[in-house]
Amino acid sequence: MNDIIVAILRSGTPLIYVTMAGVVAQRAGIWNLGLEGLMIIGACAAIVGIVLTGSFALAMLIAIILCVLASVLLWFVIEKLKANPIIAGLGLTGLGLGGTSLAVQAIFGSQAAVTAPFGVPKLGPAFGPFGVLSIFVLAMPFAVFAMWVLLRRTRFGLRLAASGEHPFAARSVGANPSRMRLAALIIGGVLCAIGGAELAAGSLQIYAQNMTAGRGFMAFAAVIFGAAHPIGSAFAALFFSVVGALGIRAQLLFGDAVPHDLLLALPYIATVFGVWLSGKLRGGRKAATGFAELRDY
Amino acid sequence: MDNPALECRDVTVAYGSVMALSGVGIAFERGKIHAVVGQNGAGKTTFARVAAGLVRPAVGELRINGQQVKTGKVKDARAAGVELVHQSFALPPSFTVAEAMEFGSDRGAAIFTRSALQKRWAPHLKSLDVNVDPKRRVRDLPVETQQGIEIARALVADARVLILDEPTAVLSPSGIEMLFERVRKLRDRGVTVILILHKIREVLAIADTVSVLRGGRLVDGPVACAEIGAKRLAEMIVGPAVARTLASGDADAATGRGAPAAHTANHHTPADAGLVLDMRGVSTLSDAEGPALRDLSLTIKAGEIVGIAGVEGNGQRTLVRAIADLVDATHGTLAVGGVDVTAAPLARRRAAGLRVIPFERNTEGLSLSSSLWENWSARELLQSRLLSAINPARLKKRCDEALQAWGVHYATTGQQAGSLSGGNAQKVILAREVDADAKLIIAAQPTRGLDIGATAFVWQSLREARDRGCGVLLISSDLDELFDISDRVVVMLSGEVAGTFSAPYRIGAVGAAMTGVSQ
Numbered sequence: 137m138n139d140i141i142v143a144i145l146r147s148g149t150p151l152i153y154v155t156m157a158g159v160v161a162q163r164a165g166i167w168n169l170g171l172e173g174l175m176i177i178g179a180c181a182a183i184v185g186i187v188l189t190g191s192f193a194l195a196m197l198i199a200i201i202l203c204v205l206a207s208v209l210l211w212f213v214i215e216k217l218k219a220n221p222i223i224a225g226l227g228l229t230g231l232g233l234g235g236t237s238l239a240v241q242a243i244f245g246s247q248a249a250v251t252a253p254f255g256v257p258k259l260g261p262a263f264g265p266f267g268v269l270s271i272f273v274l275a276m277p278f279a280v281f282a283m284w285v286l287l288r289r290t291r292f293g294l295r296l297a298a299s300g301e302h303p304f305a306a307r308s309v310g311a312n313p314s315r316m317r318l319a320a321l322i323i324g325g326v327l328c329a330i331g332g333a334e335l336a337a338g339s340l341q342i343y344a345q346n347m348t349a350g351r352g353f354m355a356f357a358a359v360i361f362g363a364a365h366p367i368g369s370a371f372a373a374l375f376f377s378v379v380g381a382l383g384i385r386a387q388l389l390f391g392d393a394v395p396h397d398l399l400l401a402l403p404y405i406a407t408v409f410g411v412w413l414s415g416k417l418r419g420g421r422k423a424a425t426g427f428a429e430l431r432d433y
Numbered sequence: 434m435d436n437p438a439l440e441c442r443d444v445t446v447a448y449g450s451v452m453a454l455s456g457v458g459i460a461f462e463r464g465k466i467h468a469v470v471g472q473n474g475a476g477k478t479t480f481a482r483v484a485a486g487l488v489r490p491a492v493g494e495l496r497i498n499g500q501q502v503k504t505g506k507v508k509d510a511r512a513a514g515v516e517l518v519h520q521s522f523a524l525p526p527s528f529t530v531a532e533a534m535e536f537g538s539d540r541g542a543a544i545f546t547r548s549a550l551q552k553r554w555a556p557h558l559k560s561l562d563v564n565v566d567p568k569r570r571v572r573d574l575p576v577e578t579q580q581g582i583e584i585a586r587a588l589v590a591d592a593r594v595l596i597l598d599e600p601t602a603v604l605s606p607s608g609i610e611m612l613f614e615r616v617r618k619l620r621d622r623g624v625t626v627i628l629i630l631h632k633i634r635e636v637l638a639i640a641d642t643v644s645v646l647r648g649g650r651l652v653d654g655p656v657a658c659a660e661i662g663a664k665r666l667a668e669m670i671v672g673p674a675v676a677r678t679l680a681s682g683d684a685d686a687a688t689g690r691g692a693p694a695a696h697t698a699n700h701h702t703p704a705d706a707g708l709v710l711d712m713r714g715v716s717t718l719s720d721a722e723g724p725a726l727r728d729l730s731l732t733i734k735a736g737e738i739v740g741i742a743g744v745e746g747n748g749q750r751t752l753v754r755a756i757a758d759l760v761d762a763t764h765g766t767l768a769v770g771g772v773d774v775t776a777a778p779l780a781r782r783r784a785a786g787l788r789v790i791p792f793e794r795n796t797e798g799l800s801l802s803s804s805l806w807e808n809w810s811a812r813e814l815l816q817s818r819l820l821s822a823i824n825p826a827r828l829k830k831r832c833d834e835a836l837q838a839w840g841v842h843y844a845t846t847g848q849q850a851g852s853l854s855g856g857n858a859q860k861v862i863l864a865r866e867v868d869a870d871a872k873l874i875i876a877a878q879p880t881r882g883l884d885i886g887a888t889a890f891v892w893q894s895l896r897e898a899r900d901r902g903c904g905v906l907l908i909s910s911d912l913d914e915l916f917d918i919s920d921r922v923v924v925m926l927s928g929e930v931a932g933t934f935s936a937p938y939r940i941g942a943v944g945a946a947m948t949g950v951s952q
Contacts (some may be wrong), residue, residue, distance in 0.1 A: 260612035290544050298525045305523035307487060309537035309586075310508035 138265040140381060145266075146339050148377030149273045150175070151355055153331030155373040156283050157324030158359035159366050163287055164320035165300030165313070169225030170210050172352025173232025174203050174325060178238035178332020183343035184243065186252040195337075199329040206232065207325035208318070215314045229352065237345050249344040255337035270338040272330055279327070283366040296320055331355075354407050361410040372410060379406040436499035437627035438463040439484060439515065439594050441914035444493030446479050446649075447834065448506045448647040453479040454490065454649045461594075461642075463498075466616060466626045467655055468640035470633070472670055472687070472885045474855070476649040477629045478520065481598045483518035484627070486510030497594065511539075514593035518583045520602060520629075526572035529567055530554070538589045553945050561585045562615065576744060577608045584615065588624075595619060601635055602910065605744050606944030613639045632689025632913070633670070645669040663690045675886050683892055686917035687885045690747055697900075706734040707771060709786065709873040710756070714717040715765035717755050724748050724928040726755055727765070731923065733873065733904035738895060740919030741908040744947055748928035749908045750792060753877050754905075757789050758782055770872040780815055786872025790862055790879050792908075793856065798862045801851030805843060805861060808850050840890075854886030863891065864898050867898050874898055877908045892918050912940065 154175050161168035178199045185195025206228060213224045240250060256270035263269070287293040298306040299313035306313045336343045354376055362369025371407070383402035386394070436458035446454040454476045461467045471477050482488040484495065488504020496502065497513040507599060524533045531550040534557065535541075541553065551567040558565060563581035571579060580600060587595055597616075601609045616626050630636050636643050643666065644654025652669045667688045676684065684690075710733040719725035726748055733739045741749055754760040756767065757903050758779040766775045770786035777785075791797035799808050806825070809832040814823065833848045841860045843853065850858060859879065864937055867874060876895060880888040895905050896918060909915050915922050916938045924932045924946040932946035 240443070261712065285544060291535060292543070294528070294532055298528070298536055301525040301527055302523065304519075306536075307507060308485075308517065308519065308523040310486075310506075310511050379909050 137366075140385065142266060142269060143381040143384065144374070144377050145269055145273050146369075147380055148374050149270075149276050149338065150331040150335035151351055151358070151373040151377055152276055152370050153272070153327050153334065154352060154355040155358040155362075155369050156279060156366060157327035157331070158356050159283065159362070159364050159369050160287065160296070160320045160327075161317075161324050162359050162364040163293075163297050163300050164317045165303065165323065166214065166221050166317055167225065167356075168210075168321070168324065169222055169356060170228030170232070171225075171324075171328060171352070172348055172350065173229035173351050174206055174268045174328035175332040175335065175352045176232045176236050176346070176348045177206055178203050178329040179336035180240065180332075180343050181329070182333035183250050183252045183341070184240065186254065186337065187250060188212035188243075190253075192254070192257065192337075196329070198324060199333050200326050203329035203332070204322050207321040207328075211321045215317060224294045233346055233348075236343075236400050240343070241320065249342055250343045252337060252343075255339070255341040256334060268339070270334060272334040272338060279330075280366055280370045281399075287366055329392060340388070350404065354403065357407040357411050361407075361411070361412065361414040372414075375410065376406055379403050436463075436497070437461055438498060439627070439642050440494075440496040440499075441480075441484065442494040442496070444480075444483055444490045444495075445625060446476075446483060446488060446490045452649045453484070454646075455653045457493075457646070457649075459644055459651055459654065461625060461627060463593075463625050464620065464623055465641040466620050466628065466639055467645045468628050468630050468636040469646060469654075469932075470630050470636055470643060470666070470670055471646035472631065473882050474648075474884050475646040475670075477631075477646055478598055479649075480646065481517055481596045481627070481629050484510070484594075484596055485515055487517070495694060511590060514591060515596065516587035516590070516592040516594070517596045518580070518587050518598065518600060520598040520600075522579050522583045524571045524579060524586070526570070528566065528571050529573065530558070530569055530606075531567035533582060534558070534567075534586055534921070537586045540590075549665060557589065558582070558585050561588065576603045576746065577605075577611070580604070580612070581615075588619075592624060594625045594627065596629070598629045599631065600628065600741075601630065601632070603745055605947040606912070606940055607948055607950070608744075608765060609635065609714065631670075632845050633666050634689045634837055636666070647672055666690075673883050679885070679889050682917055683889045684885070686892075686913040687888050689913050706736050706770070706902075709735050709770050710906065711766075711768040712756075713766050715762045715767060716757060717751055717762055719751075719928075724751065726751050726762075726928045729928065729930060730765075732908055735872070735904055736899055736904045737920050738899050738905040738907055740915035741906065741925055742912060742915050742920040742922050742943055743910075743925035743931075745910050747925045749877075749925055751928060752925070753789070753875055753908065754783075756787065756875060783812075784816060786870060788866040788868070788874045790859075790866050790874065790876045792877040794858055794862065794882075795851075799850040799858055802849055803854075804847045805836065805850055806846040808861060809835060809846075809865050811917040812868070833863045836861065856883050856890070859883060859887065859891060863894050867894060867903075871898065871903050873904045873906065875906045875908075878910070879907070880899055880909075880911075880914060888914075889937060912943065916940075 154171050158168050158171050181199035181202045182195050185198040186192060189195060210224055210228050213219045214221045240247060244250060256272055259267050259269050259271060259274055261267045295306055295311045296316050299311060299316040303313040355373060358369050358372035358376060361372035380403035383399045387396060387399045440460040442458050443453055444457045448650060457480065468778060469477055469480060479488060483490050486505060486507040486509060494501060495504050499514055500513065502513050504511045531554045534554040535550055554567050559689040565574065565578050565587050599730050620626055628640060640658050642655035645652040665689050667684060712729060712731045715726055715729050717726045743749055751760060755762055762775060766773060768774060769782055774782045774785055794803055806829045809834050810828045811830055829846045836843060839860050841857050849862065879891045899905050907919060921936045922938060922943060923930055924943060926949050931949065934943055
């Protein structure tokens with residue numbers, strides 16, 4: 137049983153961090169489809185950073201700086217160049233996936249994967265069977281709670297939500313919706329760096345090309361499934377991870393009877409199901425935020 | 434007057450090539466109720482937004498209590514005590530009342546709990562007579578309450594100048610009374626109130642002074658209301674050139690001068706005229722656009738204008754959608770021009786004589802990025818067969834003739850519809866929807882946002898259509914408009930018919946039906 141929980145937490149933690157990044161952007165009125173790109177930048181920067189500097193702290197700093205810069209770029213393209221946020225987000229995903237491959241090639245020569253000598257610090261033997269997990273796993277519930285407080289129980293959160301839902305209302309009380317979105321994307325950049333680092337360096341200590349394998353989009357689906365509520369979306373992400381872990385388990389048990397590819401596809405099938413279900417449950421009412429710009433008269 | 438509460442000097446605002454305000458200088462005395470009036474497009478809302486820091490003028494100064502304030506900064510204007518309540522309210526619909534109060538506040542703890550928030554704002558709301566549970570969500574509240582909350586939100590800080598942008602436009606007559614009572618109390622507490630209005634009757638009922646804007650310029654003001662008559666004020670609003678061309682009833686209705694009940698029917702529908710609209714017991718499902726229709730029956734005879742009155746959001750949009758096949762009837766029958774169209778698609782309904790001037794001119798009425806001839810031709814292209822060829826040259830020529838007959842100002846039929854002004858755009862829709870084959874014309878807020886000349890033109894066109902034997906269904910939130918041109922007024926409340934009235938109209942009775950109070 138413990139090993140299933142460990143597997144779920146291992147795959148769920150990166151997803152939840154990135155989901156939180158999506159939640160904060162969604163609340164501010166940006167459908168962030170660049171999560172996939174930000175996540176791979178975080179993953180790549182963490183491993184490459186460890187290899188080059190030999191320090192986990194420095195590697196995390198590099199990952200955070202790069203993810204925040206990429207997020208600021210996204211903000212600039214959306215807010216200043218007035219690009220369509222969906223297209224800009226997809227562009228960022230392309231930039232992340234291509235840019236990381238290019239960077240690894242430039243630094244290490246033609247090499248699809250980079251291995252680091254160590255990864256994110258572990259919890260240690262004090263945590264018994266969970267000692268193999270990284271400190272980011274322990275921090276994850278606190279991060280989710282902190283996001284909930286920030287978004288739902290502070291004036292900053294209210295103004296952020298107003299910027300997404302009704303920018304004119306935000307402007308009327310003296311807030312600057314564009315700047316609120318910048319803040320949201322910067323917070324998201326930090327979270328994506330942590331999520332990406334956890335994916336690559338939490339247990340594996342390896343970066344491989346395209347290793348996010350659609351997890352950024354799955355995180356985005358969790359945002360929609362959870363109606364952009366921090367806790368709801370975190371549970372949605374956890375649900376996808378549970379399905380994934382059970383899929384791997386089922387593969388071990390019934391690998392002969394059921395096609396292996398089908399089991400690997402389970403989390404993605406669960407994602408599609410989850411998004412459909414969330415639409416059903418909300419009775420066709422629009423998600424927490426729509427295309428905000430339309431309301432800024 | 435030393436240290437006026439609010440003063441603008443030489444304020445000029447341009448949107449593209451349109452001058453919204455040019456060189457407006459105006460000062461408001463402290464502790465009074467000031468009205469700013471003008472027709473649509475006169476620059477009233479722009480003026481309010483400049484004063485509140487939402488719009489930065491190209492040139493000009495803003496002084497609050499004698500202190501110069503940076504223009505275009507909401508924060509600075511709010512810090513100096515200026516608050517603005519918007520025409521269509523600026524509260525995020527998903528917020529609870531307490532959250533809506535908090536997000537506009539600048540004081541108190543940055544982190545809160547729900548119950549602390551509710552405790553914090555309940556007394557403030559109560560002190561302003563806004564009786565609402567702070568746990569409720571903004572989107573579930575009636576407009577009067579939303580407006581009360583918005584006023585309460587504007588007063589969370591130490592507001593010294595409160596600007597209300599067309600606060601009466603969304604209210605029922607009794608709601609307007611309540612608002613005026615609230616405004617007088619605020620004045621007695623020392624708040625300077627600036628009301629943006631467009632009805633002379635309301636100005637004279639509430640304001641101490643009045644200022645008139647026309648075409649972005651200050652005509653006069655502030656002048657004491659006691660010193661100016663309704664007639665003179667109407668002339669200032671309309672302008673001497675237009676005043677001469679208007680029928681007197683229309684001028685009064687457009688400026689809200691005098692009591693609307695004064696209008697009497699000047700038209701008699703023949704008793705034996707056939708029904709062009711016959712709705713019997715129609716019910717629909719509710720949707721995001723408004724409440725469901727519940728067992729609604731409505732008939733319109735040929736040669737009759739029936740007005741639909743009601744506070745916005747009481748099913749008027751659903752009614753139009755039900756007639757135009759945008760929402761299905763779950764019960765009941767619907768006939769247009771004597772043909773049963775209960776289950777018929779829009780094309781069949783239009784073939785039976787249905788024409789629609791929709792609520793939203795720029796999104797439902799016209800495709801702004803398409804050319805004029807394409808917009809105009811939509812009527813007959815909808816009726817032609819799917820694979821029939823289009824002859825642009827012929828359509829352009831006929832469009833040219835039609836638009837000229839309707840007096841549209843345009844350069845070529847190939848120009849985009851989005852390049853026309855509001856009044857001209859509405860004329861293009863009229864040219865398309867008011868044709869010889871029309872039997873039932875739905876006119877949904879046909880004059881919203883138009884200046885007085887264009888408004889009078891729309892009214893005249895609808896009257897002419899009626900005199901030719903069309904039935905007209907006019908939906909409006911403006912009782913003056915309804916009373917001026919309707920042969921009969923039907924009041925809608927929560928998707929049902931709450932009363933039917935005929936001229937001479939009594940505003941009290943219609944208003945009571947709008948709010949569901951039995952007299």
